Amino acid sequence: xxxxxxxxxxxxxSPGERATLSCRASQSVTSGYLTWYQQKPGQAPRLLIYGVxxxxxxxxxxxxxxxSGTDFTLTITRLEPxxxxxxxxxxxxxxxxxxxxxxxxIK
Amino acid sequence: xxxxxxxxxxxxxxxxxxxxxCTVSGFSxxxxxxxxxxxxxxxxxxxxxxxxxxxxxxESYSSSMKSRLSISxxxxxxxxxxxxxxxxxxxxxxxxxxxxxxxxxxxxxxxQGTLVTVSS
Numbered sequence: 001x002x003x004x005x006x007x008x009x010x011x012x013x014s015p016g017e018r019a020t021l022s023c024r025a026s027q028s029v030t031s032g033y034l035t036w037y038q039q040k041p042g043q044a045p046r047l048l049i050y051g052v053x054x055x056x057x058x059x060x061x062x063x064x065x066x067x068s069g070t071d072f073t074l075t076i077t078r079l080e081p082x083x084x085x086x087x088x089x090x091x092x093x094x095x096x097x098x099x100x101x102x103x104x105x106i107k
Numbered sequence: 108x109x110x111x112x113x114x115x116x117x118x119x120x121x122x123x124x125x126x127x128x129c130t131v132s133g134f135s136x137x138x139x140x141x142x143x144x145x146x147x148x149x150x151x152x153x154x155x156x157x158x159x160x161x162x163x164x165x166e167s168y169s170s171s172m173k174s175r176l177s178i179s180x181x182x183x184x185x186x187x188x189x190x191x192x193x194x195x196x197x198x199x200x201x202x203x204x205x206x207x208x209x210x211x212x213x214x215x216x217x218x219q220g221t222l223v224t225v226s227s
Contacts, residue, residue: 035214050211
């Protein structure tokens with residue numbers, strides 16, 4: 001099973017700033033199936049980025065994904081108030097696993 | 108528009124069997140590309156994948172949960188059923204069903220989730 005480790009655990013930033021979230025895999029995600037989700041309190045996760053870098057339908061272009069192998073990054077340029085949430089990465093090589101999440105909070 | 112909705116008990120007793128139903132619309136359970144997964148999230152904790160079902164190649168389960176899980180589907184009713192045996196208080200969580208895209212290994216659409224509490 002591939003373990004995903006997200007860092008930092010909590011990120012405190014202000015609206016308008018840039019956020020960089022990291023996801024590191026214990027083994028190479030050879031399939032390229034690396035996905036990012038956003039989850040707000042009391043809501044189901046929402047698909048943001050799939051296939052490492054492809055934005056899902058309706059996702060603003062301030063969200064971008066990058067990386068390969070074992071190291072992946074979600075970048076949010078110019079944070080908007082609605083971006084403050086928990087973000088999860090997820091991989092699917094042999095079976096899906098999720099990271100433990102990064103909480104993006106307002107500074 | 109794809110929608111998924113979970114239904115089932117909100118409270119189960121320890122050692123009982125949990126049965127949850129996911130009713131889908133906007134896509135067919137006979138679609139070879141899209142499947143349905145079950146994922147859970149204990150309060151304040153991370154997401155945990157439980158298992159998948161596709162139209163043409165059966166089910167797959169989390170290795171840690173495999174002995175307790177069963178996923179089945181009724182294509183004519185557009186329903187997917189999760190059965191989890193021997194429930195324990197640590198199984199208290201919000202249970203989600205989600206549409207999985209086998210081309211990209213991602214969960215495209217999610218149900219609203221249902222909170223299941225395990226307590227005597």
